[in-house]
Amino acid sequence: MASITGSVEIRVRRPRRAVIVGVLLVAWVAVWFVLRGIDTLTLGGQDTTRLHRWLTEEADSFGRGNAFLDAIRIAVDQLVVLLQAAIAQPSYGRPVPVIGWLGVVAVSAYLAWAFGNWKVALLAAAGLTFVGLQGLWQESMDTLALTIAAVLLALLVGIPLGIWAGLNDRIFKVATLVLDLMQTLPTFVYLAPLTLFFAIGPAAATIATLIYAAPPVVRLTAHAIRSVPQESVEAARSLGSTRGQTLLKVLLPMSRSTVVVGINQTIMAALSMVTVAALIDAPGLGQTVLKALQTLDVGVAFNAGLAIVVLAIVLDRVTTAAGDRPWRTASLRRKVLLGVGGAGVLVAVWFSRTYVWAAEFPTDLNIGSRIAILATDVTTWVQDVFGGFTYGVRDAATLGVLNPLESLLTESPWWLVVVVIVALAALLGGWRGALPAAVCLGLLVGTGVWHDAMVTLASTLLATVVVVAVGIVLGVWTGRNHRADSWLRPVLDAGQTMPPFVYLVPFLALFGTSRFTAIAAAVVFAVPVTTKIVADGIRAVPVATVEAANSVGSSSWQVISKVQLPVARRAITLAVNQGLIYVLSMVVVGGLVGAGALGYDVAAGFAQSELYGKGLAAGLAIVLLGVMLDRITQAAARRTRKFKGTVRGDNLW
Amino acid sequence: MVTNKLRSAGVLTALALALTACGGAKVGDAEPSAGASAGKDCGTVNLAVSPWVGYEANAAVVAYVATKDLGCKVVKKNLKEEIAWQGFSTGEVDVNLENWGHEDLKKKYITDQKVAVEAGVTGNKGVIGWYLPPWLAAAQPELLDWKNLNKSASLFKTSESGGKGQLLDGDPSFVTNDEALVKNLKLDYKVVYAGSETALIQAFRDAEKNKKPVIGYFYEPQWFFNELKLVKVALPPYTAGCDAAPAKVACDYPAYDLDKIVSKKFADSGSPAYELVKKFQWTNDDQNLVAKYIAEDKLTPDAAAEKWVKDNQAKVDAWLGK
Numbered sequence: 001m002a003s004i005t006g007s008v009e010i011r012v013r014r015p016r017r018a019v020i021v022g023v024l025l026v027a028w029v030a031v032w033f034v035l036r037g038i039d040t041l042t043l044g045g046q047d048t049t050r051l052h053r054w055l056t057e058e059a060d061s062f063g064r065g066n067a068f069l070d071a072i073r074i075a076v077d078q079l080v081v082l083l084q085a086a087i088a089q090p091s092y093g094r095p096v097p098v099i100g101w102l103g104v105v106a107v108s109a110y111l112a113w114a115f116g117n118w119k120v121a122l123l124a125a126a127g128l129t130f131v132g133l134q135g136l137w138q139e140s141m142d143t144l145a146l147t148i149a150a151v152l153l154a155l156l157v158g159i160p161l162g163i164w165a166g167l168n169d170r171i172f173k174v175a176t177l178v179l180d181l182m183q184t185l186p187t188f189v190y191l192a193p194l195t196l197f198f199a200i201g202p203a204a205a206t207i208a209t210l211i212y213a214a215p216p217v218v219r220l221t222a223h224a225i226r227s228v229p230q231e232s233v234e235a236a237r238s239l240g241s242t243r244g245q246t247l248l249k250v251l252l253p254m255s256r257s258t259v260v261v262g263i264n265q266t267i268m269a270a271l272s273m274v275t276v277a278a279l280i281d282a283p284g285l286g287q288t289v290l291k292a293l294q295t296l297d298v299g300v301a302f303n304a305g306l307a308i309v310v311l312a313i314v315l316d317r318v319t320t321a322a323g324d325r326p327w328r329t330a331s332l333r334r335k336v337l338l339g340v341g342g343a344g345v346l347v348a349v350w351f352s353r354t355y356v357w358a359a360e361f362p363t364d365l366n367i368g369s370r371i372a373i374l375a376t377d378v379t380t381w382v383q384d385v386f387g388g389f390t391y392g393v394r395d396a397a398t399l400g401v402l403n404p405l406e407s408l409l410t411e412s413p414w415w416l417v418v419v420v421i422v423a424l425a426a427l428l429g430g431w432r433g434a435l436p437a438a439v440c441l442g443l444l445v446g447t448g449v450w451h452d453a454m455v456t457l458a459s460t461l462l463a464t465v466v467v468v469a470v471g472i473v474l475g476v477w478t479g480r481n482h483r484a485d486s487w488l489r490p491v492l493d494a495g496q497t498m499p500p501f502v503y504l505v506p507f508l509a510l511f512g513t514s515r516f517t518a519i520a521a522a523v524v525f526a527v528p529v530t531t532k533i534v535a536d537g538i539r540a541v542p543v544a545t546v547e548a549a550n551s552v553g554s555s556s557w558q559v560i561s562k563v564q565l566p567v568a569r570r571a572i573t574l575a576v577n578q579g580l581i582y583v584l585s586m587v588v589v590g591g592l593v594g595a596g597a598l599g600y601d602v603a604a605g606f607a608q609s610e611l612y613g614k615g616l617a618a619g620l621a622i623v624l625l626g627v628m629l630d631r632i633t634q635a636a637a638r639r640t641r642k643f644k645g646t647v648r649g650d651n652l653w
Numbered sequence: 654m655v656t657n658k659l660r661s662a663g664v665l666t667a668l669a670l671a672l673t674a675c676g677g678a679k680v681g682d683a684e685p686s687a688g689a690s691a692g693k694d695c696g697t698v699n700l701a702v703s704p705w706v707g708y709e710a711n712a713a714v715v716a717y718v719a720t721k722d723l724g725c726k727v728v729k730k731n732l733k734e735e736i737a738w739q740g741f742s743t744g745e746v747d748v749n750l751e752n753w754g755h756e757d758l759k760k761k762y763i764t765d766q767k768v769a770v771e772a773g774v775t776g777n778k779g780v781i782g783w784y785l786p787p788w789l790a791a792a793q794p795e796l797l798d799w800k801n802l803n804k805s806a807s808l809f810k811t812s813e814s815g816g817k818g819q820l821l822d823g824d825p826s827f828v829t830n831d832e833a834l835v836k837n838l839k840l841d842y843k844v845v846y847a848g849s850e851t852a853l854i855q856a857f858r859d860a861e862k863n864k865k866p867v868i869g870y871f872y873e874p875q876w877f878f879n880e881l882k883l884v885k886v887a888l889p890p891y892t893a894g895c896d897a898a899p900a901k902v903a904c905d906y907p908a909y910d911l912d913k914i915v916s917k918k919f920a921d922s923g924s925p926a927y928e929l930v931k932k933f934q935w936t937n938d939d940q941n942l943v944a945k946y947i948a949e950d951k952l953t954p955d956a957a958a959e960k961w962v963k964d965n966q967a968k969v970d971a972w973l974g975k
Contacts, residue, residue, distance in 0.1 A: 044832045046899060096680055195736050200745045279704075281730045290731070293851055294706050295876065295948040296858075356678040387863070398812040508855040513821065513847040514813050591825075592849040594813065600846045604825035609735055610757055 039413035041450040049448035055613030073203040080149045080202035088141035100352030100359030110345045116321030127314035131307040135368035137361035143284030150209035158214045162221025179215040184626035186588040188606040189619035205282030213270035220262030224255030260323030271312045275499040299372030305502035312497035383509040390510040406458035429635025440628035447617040455597035463519045467526045467579040475534025492528035518590025526582035530575045537571020573637045584626045695725035699747040701737035706876040710943035711750040713954035741769040747919035772913040776934035779909030783886040784871040786861040790884035806841040808866045818842040821869030823853040830902040837903040874937040876944035932972040
C-alpha cells in the first residue's frame with residue numbers, strides 16, 4: 001500500500017543520517033585514542049573551585065525573617081497541624097486525635113463511595129485497616145496528613161498553571177523549563193535552605209514535597225488541554241462559545257482523564273518524598289524507614305515501605321474512580337443512600353471519639369512484625385541464591401557497556417565532548433537540538449564538576465535506554481490488555497512509591513556498591529511512570545483507527561508498530577522525557593550506593609557545610625544534563641514526526 | 654444489585670458496631686498523664702537526634718533521665734547534623750548530644766553568631782580510619798600495616814576501581830582525606846565512594862560472610878562493632894598539625910573527643926536539664942551497649958534507656974548531682 005515516494009524516502013534518508021552519526025562516533029573514538037587524558041577537568045572528592053566556595057558563602061547570607069515567607073510558613077504549618085490534629089496526633093487536650101481509626105476508615109470509605117464507586121470504597125477501608133494491622137496507624141496518618149496538605153496545595157497551584165500553559169504557547173515553554181528544574185534539581189540541594197526559609201517543621205517538609213510533586217499535574221494538565229482536537233475547539237467556537245465557555249464545556253471535560261493521571265502522578269510523587277522529607281523531621285512513615293535503615297533492618301523498613309505503597313494504591317484508585325465517574329445529578333435513591341451512609345459515618349466518628357478501641361488501633365492484632373520477618377527471610381534467600389549470578393551480570397554490564405562509554409566521555413578532552421555532542425544534537429534535532437546542547441554544555445563546564453557530570457551522564461544514558469525499552473514494551477502490553485493492566489498496576493505503583501531506601505539494602509547485597517546498583521535502582525523507579533504514560537497513550541488511540549487496521553487484516557505487530565505507536569507518539573515522547581527525569585531524580589540516591597560522581601557531591605554537600613557550594617553546583621549540573629537530554633530528544637522526536645508523518649499517511653491510504 | 658450489597662454491608666457494619674460498642678473503655682478514662690510535676694521548672698527541651706544509632710543511644714538516655722527525674726518535656730527532632738546546627742540559630746534546637754569535630758560549624762555558630770555554646774565532652778572517643786573485615790585481618794595480618802597495602806592492591810580490585818585496588822569510602826557526613834592519603838602515600842588504590850553508612854556496613858557484612866577482601870573507611874563507636882569486630886589498619890601515626898594542609902595529608906586521622914553543644918538560649922535559661930546535659934558523660938562501652946539494645950535487641954529507645962539506667966544508677970546520680 002505504501003506509495004513509491006514513501007519507501008524511497010525511507011531508503012534514502014534514514015541511512016544517510018545514520019551513516020553520518022556512525023562516522024562521527026568512529027571519529028570520536030579515534031580522536032579519543034590519541035588525546036585521551038588531557039583537559040578532562042577532573043576534580044577530587046574534597047576539592048572545590050572558586051565558584052563552589054562563593055556559593056557556600058552566599059548560602060549563609062540568604063535572608064531570614066521575611067514577612068512573606070513567614071506568612072506562608074504559618075499558613076502551611078496550620079494546615080498540616082490541623083490535619084494532624086484531625087486524624088493523627090493527640091489534640092485539643094484529648095489523648096487521641098479528633099477522629100479515631102474507625103472514624104477515619106468510615107469517612108474514607110464513604111468519600112470513596114460518594115465520589116467513586118463501592119469497589120474503591122471497600123479498597124479504601126481494607127487498605128487503611130491493613131496499615132493499622134501493620135502496627136503503623138499513627139505513622140501512616142501523619143504521612144497521610146502531610147501528603148494531603150502537599151497535594152492539596154500542589155493542585156491548587158498546579159491545575160490553574162497547567163490550564164494556562166495549555167492555552168498559551170509562551171507560558172508552556174517557560175513552564176516546561178521551570179518544571180524540568182523542579183523535577184531534576186535534587187531535593188537534597190534545597191532541603192537545607194528550605195529549613196532556613198521555613199524553619200524546621202511541617203512547613204518545610206510540605207513545601208519540599210510540593211516542589212517535587214507539583215510538576216506532573218501541571219505538565220499533564222497542559223498536555224491534556226493541548227491534545228484536545230482542534231476540530232472540537234473550532235466547533236465550539238463556531239457555535240458562538242466564548243473563550244471561557246470553550247474552556248469549561250469543551251477543553252476541561254475532554255481533558256479530564258489525563259488531568260486525573262496528572263493528579264495520580266502528583267500523589268505518587270508526594271508519597272515518594274516521604275522518606276526524604278523525614279531527613280528534616282517530617283513526621284510519619286519516613287521516620288520508621290530511616291530508623292530501620294540505620295541498623296540495616298530490611299524487614300522493618302519494608303513493612304513501613306509497604307504501608308506507603310498501600311496508601312498510594314488507595315489514593316490512586318480512589319482518584320481514578322472519581323475521574324472516571326460520569327458527572328450527573330444524583331437520583332433520589334442515591335440521595336437517600338448518601339444520607340443514610342453519612343449518618344452511619346457520623347455514628348462511626350462518634351464511636352471513635354468515645355471508645356478507646358475505636359480511637360486507637362488495637363495493638364493485639366499486629367501483623368507488622370510477621371511481615372518484617374518474612375521480608376527479611378525472603379531478602380536473605382534471594383541474596384544467597386542469586387548473589388553470585390547478579391555479580392556476574394553487574395560485571396558484564398559494567399565492563400561491556402558502562403566502562404567503555406564512561407571512558408569515552410570522561411577521558412576525552414572536554415572540548416571534544418562538547419563538539420561531538422553538539423554535532424550529534426544538530427544531526428538528530430537540527431538547531432533546536434544543537435543550541436540548547438551548546439548552552440547546557442557551556443554552563444556545565446562552568447559548574448566545575450564536568451568530570452563527575454560525564455560519569456553521571458554515562459550511567460544516566462544507560463539507565464534511560466533500559467527504562468524506555470522496558471517502559472514501551474510494558475506500556476504497549478498494558479495499554480492493549482486490560483487484564484495485564486490490572487495485574488501490573490499494583491506492581492508499578494509499588495515500584496514508584498516504595499521508598500528506594502527500602503530496596504537499597506538488598507540491591508547492595510546483590511550488586512555490591514557500584515554504579516550498576518544505582519542504575520538498577522533508577523530503572524525500578526523510572527519504569528512505572530514510563531509504562532503508565534505509554535499505556536495511557538495507547539489507550540487513547542481511537543478504537544475506530546485500530547479496528548480499521550484490524551479489518552484490513554493487519555497482524556498485532558503491524559497494528560502496534562504502524563498504528564498505535566505512531567498515533568501515541570506524543571505520549572511516548574512525554575514518557576521518554578519523564579523516564580529520563582525520573583532517572584535523573586535518582587542520581588542522588590545512586591550516589592548513596594556507590595555511583596559516586598554528581599550524586600555523591602550532592603549528598604556530601606548536604607552533609608558537610610564546607611561542601612555546600614559544590615553540592616549546589618552538582619545539583620545544577622544534574623539539571624543541566626536533564627535539560628540538555630530533554631531538548632535533544634524533543635528536537636529529534638519533532639524531526640522524526642514530520643518524517644514519519646508522511647510515511648504513515650502513505651501506508652494507510 | 655450494587656445498592657443491595659451496599660445496604661447489607663451497611664447493616665452488618667452497624668450491627669457489628671452495636672455489638673462491640675457495649676463494652677470497652679471510654680476515651681479520657683485513662684490514667685492521668687505520667688509525671689505529675691510536669692515541667693514547671695524544666696520546661697521543654699528540644700533535642701536534636703542525628704541519624705546514627707550511637708547518637709540515638711545518647712539521646713535516649715538523656716531524654717529518659719530528663720523526663721523521669723526532672724519532669725522535663727523532651728521533644729526529639731530527627732535532623733541531619735548540619736540542619737541541627739542551623740536549628741541553634743533559628744531557636745528550634747536546644748541540645749546536640751554528640752558532635753564530631755566540625756570546627757567550621759563551631760566557628761560559625763559559636764564564635765561568629767554566638768547562638769551556641771559548648772557543654773563539655775561526652776566521654777566517647779571517636780576513631781576514624783581504614784578497616785578490614787576480621788577474616789581478612791586474621792588471614793593476612795600483614796595488611797594491617799599500610800606499607801604492605803600496595804603488594805596486595807590487585808586483591809582489592811572491583812568493577813569500580815579501574816584496575817587499581819578499591820578503597821571504599823563512605824558516609825558523606827564525615828570529612829575524608831583519603832584521596833590525598835592515597836596520593837601522598839603512593840598507594841595503587843582508587844577511592845570509590847560508597848556514599849552511605851548503609852552501603853559501607855553492607856559491604857563489610859558481605860565481605861565477612863563470603864570471605865571477600867575489602868578495605869574501607871569506618872569509625873568507632875559504632876553499633877556494627879557488636880556484630881563484626883572490624884580491624885583498623887595502621888597508617889603513619891597522627892601528630893599535631895600533620896593534617897593542616899588537606900592536600901598534603903600523609904598521616905592517620907586524629908582521635909576525636911566527642912562533645913556536646915547547646916544553644917545559648919538554653920544555657921542561659923537556668924533549666925535543670927542544662928545541668929544534666931553538661932554533666933552527662935559515659936564511655937564507648939556504655940554507648941555501644943545501649944546502641945546494641947536499640948539496633949540488635951530491637952528495644953525502643955525509651956526501653957533501652959530504662960534498662961541501662963536501672964543497671965547504672967550510680968552514673969545517672971552523678972549526672973544529676975545527687
